[in-house]
Every structure is written in structure tokens, then in C-alpha cells.
Amino acid sequence: MAGLVRAGFSFAKTAIFSTSVRSIATTNPLHLREIHERVEGSTKIIEAVNVPSPRTELLIRAENLPTQDAAASTSEKPCYMCALGLDVKHTDVLIVSQFVRSDGCMLPRRITGLCRRQQKKMGKLVAMAQKAGLMINLTPSYCKKDPKKRKDHKKFNTYFDERTIFMKKIPKPVDKFKR
Amino acid sequence: MSAAKRVQQWATFARSWHIFDCKWQDPYESANIIKKYLMGLHKPIYHPMNDCGDVVVAINSRDIALRGDEWRTRAYFHHTGYPGGASWTLAWELHNKDPTMIIKKAVYRAMKGNLQRRHTMQRLFIYPGENVPEDVLQNVTNQIRQIRLVPTRLDQIPEEVTKTYPKVMDYPEDYVLK
Ligand SMILES: [Zn+2]
Numbered sequence: 001m002a003g004l005v006r007a008g009f010s011f012a013k014t015a016i017f018s019t020s021v022r023s024i025a026t027t028n029p030l031h032l033r034e035i036h037e038r039v040e041g042s043t044k045i046i047e048a049v050n051v052p053s054p055r056t057e058l059l060i061r062a063e064n065l066p067t068q069d070a071a072a073s074t075s076e077k078p079c080y081m082c083a084l085g086l087d088v089k090h091t092d093v094l095i096v097s098q099f100v101r102s103d104g105c106m107l108p109r110r111i112t113g114l115c116r117r118q119q120k121k122m123g124k125l126v127a128m129a130q131k132a133g134l135m136i137n138l139t140p141s142y143c144k145k146d147p148k149k150r151k152d153h154k155k156f157n158t159y160f161d162e163r164t165i166f167m168k169k170i171p172k173p174v175d176k177f178k179r
Numbered sequence: 180m181s182a183a184k185r186v187q188q189w190a191t192f193a194r195s196w197h198i199f200d201c202k203w204q205d206p207y208e209s210a211n212i213i214k215k216y217l218m219g220l221h222k223p224i225y226h227p228m229n230d231c232g233d234v235v236v237a238i239n240s241r242d243i244a245l246r247g248d249e250w251r252t253r254a255y256f257h258h259t260g261y262p263g264g265a266s267w268t269l270a271w272e273l274h275n276k277d278p279t280m281i282i283k284k285a286v287y288r289a290m291k292g293n294l295q296r297r298h299t300m301q302r303l304f305i306y307p308g309e310n311v312p313e314d315v316l317q318n319v320t321n322q323i324r325q326i327r328l329v330p331t332r333l334d335q336i337p338e339e340v341t342k343t344y345p346k347v348m349d350y351p352e353d354y355v356l357k
Binding site for chain 1: 205207242243245250251269270271327328330331332334336346347348349350351352353354355356357
């Protein structure tokens with residue numbers, strides 16, 4: 001009975017949403033695009049150009065690695081970052097910068113395709129790398145690019161401890177200073 | 180005493196000079212390392228009554244790195260001795276005034292408070308930048324290894340390396356590049 005209801009619901013959903021979308025779109029809606037702006041005389045033309053993904057050839061996936069066995073046919077399939085099992089630090093800017101837009105914002109989960117925990121972790125790593133001033137070419141236009149030109153305490157070097165990401169309360173560092 | 184033994188005696192008790200680059204180093208972690216060289220704890224002949232400590236030259240103290248929000252949460256206390264003379268200075272304010280003070284206080288506090296401490300501190304030279312006087316630099320014979328790796332900024336990596344680096348995340352099919 002439940003399966004019947006679900007099937008009916010999904011049928012209704014596809015009937016409502018996909019048809020309405022399909023009727024609006026004049027081109028193939030499923031493609032990676034880039035927005036181009038150009039001026040011809042007195043008219044400004046804004047068009048979306050379909051581009052191939054620049055990353056597909058360089059993509060690393062756990063199932064394609066030679067060391068991995070085909071034993072991962074359990075109930076829950078892990079997301080690609082859990083399957084890779086990388087120990088990513090906030091100083092690994094070449095990995096962290098893949099999860100941001102060109103203005104340095106973290107991409108949402110529907111685009112990154114991570115699980116909840118990994119999305120939280122990558123978001124914190126992006127924030128750490130930005131606060132430490134390690135990705136200054138991926139910042140908004142109004143941002144002071146050079147970390148040394150920032151205000152007050154932000155202009156000095158800061159490092160972060162990745163173990164504190166999932167801690168409720170961050171412990172104080174152990175040294176002989178009274179606080 | 181033979182000539183070889185005499186040279187060995189000189190070499191054992193001579194003060195050697197070490198250099199330490201503070202760039203992106205936590206001052207409170209590196210104070211424990213610098214302390215060992217200043218007091219001579221790294222030598223097998225160490226004894227508290229034995230004056231066998233070395234000299235440490237710490238450079239680039241302006242570029243030290245503090246963890247997390249420490250720059251605005253760590254406060255340095257001072258009291259003038261008069262009533263109402265207490266003052267609390269935040270770490271970033273202190274670093275603005277004197278970029279050598281944080282590492283100096285960290286090393287001072289890392290050592291045990293005894294009569295030797297102030298004399299041991301005299302053997303620590305701290306310079307905010309890379310400009311070290313020539314007469315100091317020509318004595319240096321050893322470099323102390325840094326604790327933390329100095330991070331590389333993304334804009335310092337060449338563009339072809341960034342483009343050809345292996346990727347883990349691919350855009351979904353209907354994503355608009357921004
Ligand atoms: Zn996952």
C-alpha cells in the first residue's frame with residue numbers, strides 16, 4: 001500500500017514539476033554553463049554557453065583506485081570524500097579551493113554532493129583557510145586581499161587545529177600562561 | 180692533557196649559536212624548544228649548576244602565528260604597583276607595540292622561575308624581521324628545526340599546477356559556473 005502511495009506521489013510530482021519545467025526551457029536544461037556578457041552596439045547580450053566540465057579528466061574516485069576492492073557493496077554507500085578517506089588540512093588549499101565559488105564562498109550541499117558531516121567539515125576548512133589568508137585570490141572584490149592590510153587582530157598570522165572542528169567546546173591551549 | 184683532549188674539552192664547553200625562524204610558528208610551542216637550547220638541556224653534560232647553555236637567535240618574530248582566536252582572546256597582565264594600576268593588553272595590541280615581546284614572554288614563562296632565568300634570557304636574541312646584525316649572524320652554526328610547516332598561499336602556486344592538480348569535486352550537470 002505504502003509503495004503504491006509513493007509511486008502515485010512520485011508520478012504526480014513528475015507530472016507537475018518536470019512538465020512545467022520542460023515547457024519553459026527552449027534548450028537542453030541539463031548542462032554545465034557559463035554566463036557570458038557582451039555589448040553589441042546599444043544592446044547588451046547575456047547568454048549562457050554550454051561548456052564541458054574542466055574537472056572530469058582529473059577526477060579522483062575511490063572506486064577507480066587500484067588498491068580498492070569491490071567489497072563496498074554494503075547497505076549505505078559512502079559519499080566520495082568518505083570513500084577516499086583523505087586527511088584534509090586547511091592548509092591544503094589545492095583541495096579546499098575546489099569547493100568554493102570564485103568569490104570564495106562554500107558551495108551548497110546539492111552542488112558538492114557530500115554527506116552532512118563532510119559538508120560541515122569542508123565548510124569549516126574553507127572558513128579556516130580564508131581566515132588564515134591562504135586563498136586571497138578567491139575573495140569578494142571589496143575584500144582587502146593582502147592579510148597584512150586587514151584590521152586589528154586579523155592582520156597577524158593565524159593557524160587552526162582541525163581536531164577542533166567537531167568539538168562543542170574548544171579546549172584552551174596548554175602552556176604556562178595564566179589566563 | 181694531550182692536545183686532542185684539550186680540543187675536546189673546548190668543544191664540549193664552548194657556547195654554540197643556534198638560529199630559529201619564527202615564521203608561522205606558535206610562540207608557546209616553540210618556547211619549549213628554544214628553552215632546551217638556552218638552558219643546555221640538549222647536552223649530555225647538562226647539570227643545573229653547570230653553565231652550559233647555548234645562544235639562540237630568533238628571527239622573523241613579527242610573523243608568528245597564534246591558534247584560532249588567540250590574537251583577540253589572550254590578554255597580557257601588567258600592574259604598575261599603584262592603586263588602579265592594573266592593565267590587560269590583548270595579544271594583537273602587544274604585537275603591534277613590540278613584535279618581539281610575545282616570543283620573549285613565552286620563553287620566559289616556559290622556564291622555571293629561579294635565579295638563573297634572567298641570565299639565561301640574556302642569551303636569547305629576537306629580531307622582528309630577517310635583518311640580523313652581521314656580528315651576530317657570523318657566530319651561528321646550527322639551525323633549529325621548525326615545528327609547524329609554513330603554509331603555501333593559493334596565489335603563490337602557479338596556475339598550471341592549480342589546473343592540473345587532481346580534483347575530488349566535479350560540478351553537477353546543471354550547474355552555472357560562477
Ligand atoms: Zn560522507
